[in-house]
Amino acid sequence: MNKLIECLGESDPEFLDTAIDEDFQLNFEVENCIIDLDILKESLSLKSVSNTANDSQETSPEINRLVHVQEQMQRLMESQSEQQCKLFAHIARTESTHKSSVKLPKLDLNVFYGNKIQWCEFWDAFECAVHRNTNLSDIGKFTYLQSKLGGEAKRSIAGLTLSNENYAVAIGILHDRYGKKQEIIELY
Structure with missing residues (x-):
């Protein structure tokens, strides 16, 4: 039963x-x-x-x-x-x-702490596992995002409340801060 x-x-x-x-x-x-x-x-x-x-x-x-x-x-x-x-x-x-x-299986994504060199790897994995998942609401995606951020990266979106609209805002902030390709190339 x-x-x-x-x-x-x-x-x-x-x-x-x-x-x-x-x-x-x-x-x-x-x-x-x-x-x-x-x-x-x-x-x-x-x-x-x-x-x-x-x-x-x-x-x-x-x-x-x-x-x-x-x-x-x-x-x-x-x-x-x-x-x-x-x-x-x-x-x-x-x-x-x-x-x-739908319940996602346990995610084995690394936590992103704000190292710009690791941003592309983190974002590609997160985008594939969570961001493009049509079975999840934006609040669900935002919750997963918050659980996979730490340190400076977590503080950069700490002021955002958990909502559908703020998920897109959080993604924008993270891309602006860590996803600029020219800065990543210069760091390499």
Whole structure:
């Protein structure tokens, strides 16, 4: 249950409880049918050994019961399959609605402290991993940016409040201060 909830993210717990309860009930009924089939199979094999060809009318009710149990089992399996299809359809709908809140994997970006020589490397990695990620809001991107800045670079945008608009402002400040190509070339 926990793994299913984790896969779905935030989901309707009542739907999940109902779906899982129905699935367990169907599994239970299928197991009972399998037990009935085993009992009938054993009974038929014992009778077939002890009976002659003339006694075939006596096994007819057991054969009818076997056919009935097989039909019942088939209906249960079809019902379980339909239930699982509904559950998977619900999972697919839930996943599509939660795509906007995608969690990024742990970033292994280096922290940028303000060394202009390291700016291009930092910005290229950050731009690829975060800045161009269309699943993140600008506030989310700004949060990641702040977590990957330190020292002088962090102080250069410290006065900006966390907002969508200020993400672009922060990027502009950082590019103006550390991303001037001529200054980087002179430093090399």
